Amino acid sequence: MTLMYMIYDFLWADLLTIPLPNGGSLGLSLLVLILVPAGIYFTIRSRFLQIRLFPEMLRMTLEKKASNDKNSLSGLQALIVSTATRVGMGNLAGVVSAISMGGAGAVFWMWVSALAGSATAYIEATLAQLYKEKDPLYGGFRGGPARYIHVFAARKRGKDPQKMRYSVVAVLFALSGLICWCGISQVIGNSVSSSMENAFGLPPMTTAILLTAVSAVIVLRKNATVKVLDVIVPIMAGCFFFVTLVIIFKNIALLPSVFQRIFAEAFGMRQIAGGTIGAVIMNGVKRGLFSNEAGSGSAPCAAAAADVDHPAKGGLLQAFGVFVDTIVICSCTAMIMLLVPEELLTGLTGMDLLQTAMHFHFGEIGVIFIAVTLLLFAFSTFLGVLFYARSNVAYLFGDNWPSQTAYKLLALVMLFIGCLAAYTFVWDLGDVGIGLMTIFNMLVLLPMSKEALACLKEYEGMIKAKK
Template sequence: MQVIINVIEAIYGFLWNDFIVLPLPSGGTLGLPLLAILLLPTGLYFTIRSRFLPIRLFPQMVRVTLERRGRKGSGALSGLQSLIVSTATRVGMGNLVGVVAAISAGGAGAVFWMWITALMGSATAFVEGTLAQIHKEKDPLYGGYRGGPAYYIHNFMAKRRGGDTKRRSLLAIGFAISGLICWCGISQVIGNSVSDAFENAFHIPPLYTTIVLVAISAVIVLRKNATVKVLDILVPVMAGCYLIFTLFIMIKNIGQMPAVFSRIFSEAFGLRQVAAGGFGAVLMNGVKRGLFSNEAGSGSAPCAAAAAETDHPVKVGLMQAFGVFIDTIVICSCTAMIMLLAPENVTEGLVGMDLLQAAMQYHSGSFGVVFIAATLWLFSFSTFIGILFYARSNVSYLFGDKWLPQTAYKVLALIMLFIGGLAAYTFVWDLGDVGIGLMTLFNLAVIFPLSKQALDSLHDYEEKYLGRRKKEK
């Protein structure tokens, strides 16, 4: 066991610790983890190649998201449903605790770099989502479609081998295994975060909270197609309530808003931090939060994107790009505003959920503490349901079209959820981070050479739909 833990920690350090450390003129340093070195240029590359799609086609993102497609009884998801599933996993505890950590370490300026990173990540999410649609296949177990990186990696490697699609790709197998490892690790983290939040807010023993959480989760995930139905209701409600509550706080403190935005922009470029050598912390904490909250490049969301039924692959790609906007520009910004609108003396010396709960108590009294605990529960619960939807296609790729492996993985995830609710095991948390890091490496190795398919599809979409719309006008 100690050897396994040492291996996990070594891989974690390789992926997540500073890979390159650059000196800054101010005397500080800028640490760049390997994943940031890979994901940032990827986002910039796809943003340029797509001719700044996140900005140029933003109205199209909204328009296609509001379309409802998918034949009744086909088992396939509509594009909007696939967006809801991917949003369920993107919008998680990272939108709460992660943003708190970024601002605590990097100051208000980290929010600006979080926004910039999200804009670039939107282009990566578009490419992933479009490729997932192009390479999807029928799902004989659940109905509808399935796919994701394991499938487009498989097809890419098969083509390189001369068209041998029967032989499985080691790269695709590596992605599928990494995903299953990641989602088991996340299950443990979810259980621990929810039980801690309820113990702090309501003084409920972790055992009771965990039993209820696991029981409700089991009723949903062990049924054939209950996942999407639950998320269809849960995700819009939880995200909408959080947004409305934040807007209420912003309106209540409208006089402070100009100062908050001024602080974000001034600290973003280190006007205060450069003198203290802290610009690296500002930049990288915002970048990390943006990269790892919206999951663009990791290959998670394409597992949901592939399940959608649509008349053009690009429509799903645009929805996935819009999902990054929802996660980072909207939800993460809500958390940032709640924090930045609270006086510094209220949150001084606090970290994590304690800091956020203190800010909420300042804004709304005891109701704010209850609200944030309930919000964390909903965000975390929806993430758990969503990642088990992702797992479907990866389990099928590894073990074929059989119910036993599907059920076995769900039971394993429920066990990890239960264990996490009772105690925190650091190496399991690291295991989740190692999983998503390896997923990202496997995914990025293929989406660059495959990106031409997504960009050609974008060109076709613009000619067929936007060109026709222009003629009609």
């Protein structure tokens, strides 16, 4: 346990502290020091693909599968799976935390981190597409960081990737992912049971039984996960977006002042003078980076499954996913909070703050809406991470149903336990898992990025040729 917390501090605690005027400071963790410069580098190298090719990303969501394989996923379906995990509790509790600790200005820095993260998401998803392989168990395709890390390691050793069984870094990535997703399962269970108890008075045991039973019916069937997510994700994201639009239109006169507050606090002299500008920046950056998960290696597990006719398409769709997660959904949560008089939210933290904001907008119905939204966000995240786990389990234990089923059962047990009690050790273990995934993924992402950039250049050449 001591070793685990040492790793936790190494990944998440401030590794570098930059002093700021009036006693403030800017604390930079190892993961921020890796992800932010990488995102900026990929953005420059790709010539701001997230802006230049945004219309192309939108067009791709309408494309059909490249083949007639009934078990493969279209680019849009792969995007929905990755969105299911990105659009999770971080979009609610994470944004609330960022604004609580960093003020409205944190929203601006969330947007900035999302722009940089879009380029990183393109690189890792395109590499997943380049090195995807047929899935003999579920059908269609599979892949992700464990696969392209393995290929990279084999090349360095001068070996054939098909003849080399394991790569140490790929094994460590796969194990970190499985640890992370087990931890997330418990966090999901606890968050859902708490919200159901607060909103409906439902006992945790009842929530545990119902949630675990419904999840088991879906995840233990061969390909039911994607079909369920195809329905849940568009509905939950669409409803949340629609409700936010209603709130915005009801308070349209306040909108200019909200944006003025966001930009003023992002660069404000008051924050600099008060020594809090570092908290404003870092809360926004951290929440943005770890809400959209760009660079962690999670989303490429879904990106590899996309049945598209060019690898760059899979990458561009995942870059669009970062936009949906942070620029759209996280901004919705921010608007719900910032369109409430500040004095009503003073002293509140966490979900109490968001529920109070929704109560201001819609009364008791607003509180119930947030509880149901959290349930759907969390449930879709659970289904999504178990989809991600498929390729990691296969890499570690081979292609067999016993290992696939065993991991699903483990995740279901963690979900059940999480509904009944919160174990902070398991939660921290999940954070360690995603931190290590990011480290192992980025070790290979930087040297292999030229392949993804070459794919982008080739794809843009194809677009120009068609025109």
